[in-house]
Amino acid sequence: MSFLDLADQYQSFDFDGYFQGVTPVDVGTSLGKAGDMNRLDVYDLLNLLSPAAAEFLEPMAQKARELTLQYFGRTIGLYAPMYISDFCSNHCTYCGFNAVTDFPRTRLTMEEIETEAKAIADLGIRHILVLTGEAPAKTPMGYLEEAVSILARHFSSIALEMFPMEEADYRQLSEAGADSLTVYQEVYDQALYKEVHPKGPKSDYAFRLLTPERGARAGFRALNIGTLFGLGKPGAEAFMAGLHARYLEQEFPHVEVSLSLPRMTKAEGGIAPKNHLSDAAFVQTMLAWRLFMPRLGITVSTRESAAFRDRLIHLGATRYSAGSKTDVGGYLVRNPGASSGEPGGPGAKNPDTTVQFEITDNRSVSEITEMIRASGYQPVFKDWEIF
Ligand code: SF4
Numbered sequence: 001m002s003f004l005d006l007a008d009q010y011q012s013f014d015f016d017g018y019f020q021g022v023t024p025v026d027v028g029t030s031l032g033k034a035g036d037m038n039r040l041d042v043y044d045l046l047n048l049l050s051p052a053a054a055e056f057l058e059p060m061a062q063k064a065r066e067l068t069l070q071y072f073g074r075t076i077g078l079y080a081p082m083y084i085s086d087f088c089s090n091h092c093t094y095c096g097f098n099a100v101t102d103f104p105r106t107r108l109t110m111e112e113i114e115t116e117a118k119a120i121a122d123l124g125i126r127h128i129l130v131l132t133g134e135a136p137a138k139t140p141m142g143y144l145e146e147a148v149s150i151l152a153r154h155f156s157s158i159a160l161e162m163f164p165m166e167e168a169d170y171r172q173l174s175e176a177g178a179d180s181l182t183v184y185q186e187v188y189d190q191a192l193y194k195e196v197h198p199k200g201p202k203s204d205y206a207f208r209l210l211t212p213e214r215g216a217r218a219g220f221r222a223l224n225i226g227t228l229f230g231l232g233k234p235g236a237e238a239f240m241a242g243l244h245a246r247y248l249e250q251e252f253p254h255v256e257v258s259l260s261l262p263r264m265t266k267a268e269g270g271i272a273p274k275n276h277l278s279d280a281a282f283v284q285t286m287l288a289w290r291l292f293m294p295r296l297g298i299t300v301s302t303r304e305s306a307a308f309r310d311r312l313i314h315l316g317a318t319r320y321s322a323g324s325k326t327d328v329g330g331y332l333v334r335n336p337g338a339s340s341g342e343p344g345g346p347g348a349k350n351p352d353t354t355v356q357f358e359i360t361d362n363r364s365v366s367e368i369t370e371m372i373r374a375s376g377y378q379p380v381f382k383d384w385e386i387f
Pocket of ligand 1 (some may be wrong): 088089090091092095096097098099132133134202
């Protein structure tokens with residue numbers, strides 16, 4: 001059974017009705033089961049995501065902290081995103097790079113990729129997340145393969161966040177040096193998925209949903225998935241993302257599975273969030289996922305504010321992006337001030353380029369590293385090596 005079959009079973013599930021019926025006793029019972037691998041079932045996850053569980057944040061946090069220390073120690077992995085192309089043929093209504101937003105598109109040359117890679121590596125970063133829009137005519141396999149092999153000279157782990165591909169394509173990029181895959185379903189609710197992806201290849205819900213499975217079969221050692229909070233109803237979306245992560249963990253035990261909690265931020269040409277996820281609900285979601293899956297990686301990006309990210313370290317987060325730029329060539333190639341330490345340096349962006357989304361935590365890599373140490377944790381730049 002693929003995850004599509006499982007997801008189909010929940011398309012008509014009455015999430016609102018279920019959540020309203022959850023009592024404090026139900027939450028307490030689910031919380032009491034936390035600790036052992038796979039001991040919590042799907043109803044426990046629903047209970048912990050329900051409004052009734054909002055009153056249990058403190059005991060949930062204590063248990064989540066314990067489990068995170070047990071499975072990960074006091075560590076926070078660091079990575080940086082690197083955009084190499086912003087050409088895109090999709091019409092995602094929430095994204096600044098969508099096909100109808102008018103701005104000068106760009107794609108880095110191999111020389112520029114090398115320059116950008118060196119600038120990022122000079123910051124101490126060893127794990128890179130490489131991103132493109134979906135425009136295979138502009139970024140064909142040959143281009144991507146060459147880009148990955150250049151990055152492999154500078155980084156010890158290369159994660160791809162590109163368009164969904166066939167298993168054979170993933171194998172090819174894996175052989176070039178990529179080892180991980182990030183793909184967000186964006187929204188698990190099928191009707192809403194159709195609404196926010198009206199045109200372009202991304203409108204194929206099933207093909208996108210099955211992407212992590214193709215990636216795992218192609219040999220990637222780590223998968224990072226998630227839903228874009230702001231589109232669908234947060235409780236239902238958090239549940240589906242958790243269900244998806246557990247499915248992947250059980251089907252592919254050799255793969256490291258993580259979840260991200262991207263919240264929509266302002267994007268030029270993009271729609272405003274319809275279903276806001278509050279800070280408290282964000283924390284509750286993270287805690288519920290941790291209790292449901294003790295060895296799940298949890299990634300928090302620079303979409304979140306510095307003050308909020310500082311607090312999340314103690315609540316189960318395991319991986320942070322640092323010093324991020326969300327425009328093509330944003331580290332050096334198109335933005336020479338960004339890594340030079342000049343005024344507005346690390347957080348600066350070139351006013352002539354377009355970002356996919358606005359960053360909220362603009363601190364440099366060294367500032368984030370200091371914060372992690374000051375919190376009693378160890379920043380981890382490298383926990384994987386490409387051979
Ligand atoms: S979210 Fe990705 S696929 Fe959609 S428009 Fe933006 S870059 Fe393209």
